Amino acid sequence: MIFWKRTFPLLLTFLLGVTFTVQYYVPHPASESLLTEVSVWGQIIGGFAILLGVGSLIRSHYVKIKRREAGWGYSGVMFLSMLIMLGAGFWSGGKTESTSFGWLYNYVFVALQGTMFSLLAFFVASAAYRAFRARTPEATVLLVAAILVMWGRVPLGEHLVSGVGYIAEWIMSVPNTAAQRGILIGVSLGGIATSIKIICGIERSYLGKD
Amino acid sequence: MSDFVVRLLRLDRRIIFLLIALATLLPLLYPVSLPIRVSPEVQRVYDYIEKLPAGSLVLLSMDFEPGGKPELYPMAVALLRHAFQKNLKVLGLTLWPAGAGLAETAFTEVAREKGKEKGVDYVFLGYAPGDASAVISMGQDFHAAFPADYYGTKTADIPLLNKVRSLRDMQYVISLSVGFPGIDTWYVYGKEKYGFELGGGCTAVSAPRFYPLLDTGQINGLLGGLRGAAEYEILLGVKGKAMAGMAAQSATHFVIIFLIVTCNALYFLTGQARGRQR
Numbered sequence: 001m002i003f004w005k006r007t008f009p010l011l012l013t014f015l016l017g018v019t020f021t022v023q024y025y026v027p028h029p030a031s032e033s034l035l036t037e038v039s040v041w042g043q044i045i046g047g048f049a050i051l052l053g054v055g056s057l058i059r060s061h062y063v064k065i066k067r068r069e070a071g072w073g074y075s076g077v078m079f080l081s082m083l084i085m086l087g088a089g090f091w092s093g094g095k096t097e098s099t100s101f102g103w104l105y106n107y108v109f110v111a112l113q114g115t116m117f118s119l120l121a122f123f124v125a126s127a128a129y130r131a132f133r134a135r136t137p138e139a140t141v142l143l144v145a146a147i148l149v150m151w152g153r154v155p156l157g158e159h160l161v162s163g164v165g166y167i168a169e170w171i172m173s174v175p176n177t178a179a180q181r182g183i184l185i186g187v188s189l190g191g192i193a194t195s196i197k198i199i200c201g202i203e204r205s206y207l208g209k210d
Numbered sequence: 211m212s213d214f215v216v217r218l219l220r221l222d223r224r225i226i227f228l229l230i231a232l233a234t235l236l237p238l239l240y241p242v243s244l245p246i247r248v249s250p251e252v253q254r255v256y257d258y259i260e261k262l263p264a265g266s267l268v269l270l271s272m273d274f275e276p277g278g279k280p281e282l283y284p285m286a287v288a289l290l291r292h293a294f295q296k297n298l299k300v301l302g303l304t305l306w307p308a309g310a311g312l313a314e315t316a317f318t319e320v321a322r323e324k325g326k327e328k329g330v331d332y333v334f335l336g337y338a339p340g341d342a343s344a345v346i347s348m349g350q351d352f353h354a355a356f357p358a359d360y361y362g363t364k365t366a367d368i369p370l371l372n373k374v375r376s377l378r379d380m381q382y383v384i385s386l387s388v389g390f391p392g393i394d395t396w397y398v399y400g401k402e403k404y405g406f407e408l409g410g411g412c413t414a415v416s417a418p419r420f421y422p423l424l425d426t427g428q429i430n431g432l433l434g435g436l437r438g439a440a441e442y443e444i445l446l447g448v449k450g451k452a453m454a455g456m457a458a459q460s461a462t463h464f465v466i467i468f469l470i471v472t473c474n475a476l477y478f479l480t481g482q483a484r485g486r487q488r
Binding site: 032035036039040041042043044045046047049050095096097102105106109110111112113114116117118121122124125126128129130132133134143146147150151153154155156157158159165169172173176177180181184 | 226464
């Protein structure tokens with residue numbers, strides 16, 4: 001049992017990890033056709049991952065309803081919405097043009113997700129009013145930079161103070177790029193280190209708790 | 211006095227919400243047109259498409275869901291209009307499952323507007339599952355990645371895809387991305403190995419992240435947020451939804467700036483008052 005749950009996945013990870021690291025540097029047709037085959041497999045697995053996600057969603061909301069947890073009614077709404085969308089989707093063959101599924105997608109799903117995203121503007125404004133304060137010199141620099149970028153990135157700002165747009169552009173292209181580049185290099189090095197740890201079997205959290 | 215300042219600092223958030231709502235709604239109801247300066251990163255995307263010869267293959271990956279629609283959909287429409295005006299052949303897809311409907315609408319509407327024919331002038335391939343695997347798969351064998359298009363037609367039977375073998379055949383790839391998978395995926399797993407030119411578009415909130423890629427030439431241009439889309443509309447000479455939204459964005463930015471300045475002024479006022487009491 002331990003072989004299938006731990007040893008086999010570790011061996012498989014090591015084997016595939018090493019193979020595809022080497023494959024990148026070998027432009028031989030056999031190596032390329034292996035990559036072609038595996039990338040299609042990757043797409044198929046990616047498709048099944050959606051099913052896994054749906055399964056997990058159903059399970060967690062079912063448990064909520066079963067235990068009558070706080071807000072369990074919303075889980076019921078989730079199931080109802082899922083059934084309606086699924087039904088309409090199958091009925092319309094997944095097509096959106098002039099179908100019930102398309103109507104639900106355009107006038108319910110798009111509107112709801114758009115609303116969720118646009119709520120950010122309200123919360124950002126409220127949070128900025130309460131928390132964005134020049135408490136320290138570092139916070140002051142951040143605050144001044146934020147105001148200049150917000151001012152310079154909109155036409156009204158450039159209309160009121162000519163040249164502020166160029167200052168905003170400079171902030172984005174120089175200090176911002178320098179900081180982002182540092183983060184990017186750090187994240188990339190971290191990614192490489194984690195990949196090596198996973199391939200070598202040092203990092204095993206992906207195997208789960210059992 | 212200090213009590214009043216403290217009360218102002220604890221302003222009911224519903225008043226802030228109301229200010230933002232008004233700042234968004236009023237400019238949309240009573241539009242004001244303001245001049246918009248085109249930034250170099252947007253100009254570079256426009257110039258690149260402008261220089262492509264007619265018949266060149268452009269791949270537009272609309273990697274977003276409805277949440278990103280206000281900022282990224284106008285970009286997609288502007289880019290499609292430009293590509294169709296230049297008689298380029300456009301391939302469309304999305305790496306986000308819930309984005310297929312939006313992407314298909316954009317393709318259908320702009321193609322209809324410009325009198326373009328499906329399968330000949332453009333192809334919409336739909337959702338490509340697998341994130342990085344999808345990009346690698348397209349780079350290795352386009353027909354293996356997409357055996358059929360969004361409408362179920364076999365890609366082998368689509369005239370436009372007859373000569374397409376892999377991503378290496380694309381003259382330009384543009385990813386309009388709301389997150390991951392998006393521009394990063396196309397750069398890391400696509401451009402780097404298959405050597406096509408890559409441009410990007412993203413939401414304003416994620417634009418700062420892509421500036422290092424601009425400097426190094428990993429992407430040749432970037433459309434950042436609604437402003438990026440509005441700049442592209444300026445270049446095309448079309449008044450679209452992005453330009454209409456810029457007045458609302460201007461007003462909201464200024465409300466937020468006003469709130470930040472006010473809260474800091476009040477903060478210092480209360481701090482000084484406390485200092486005097488001591």
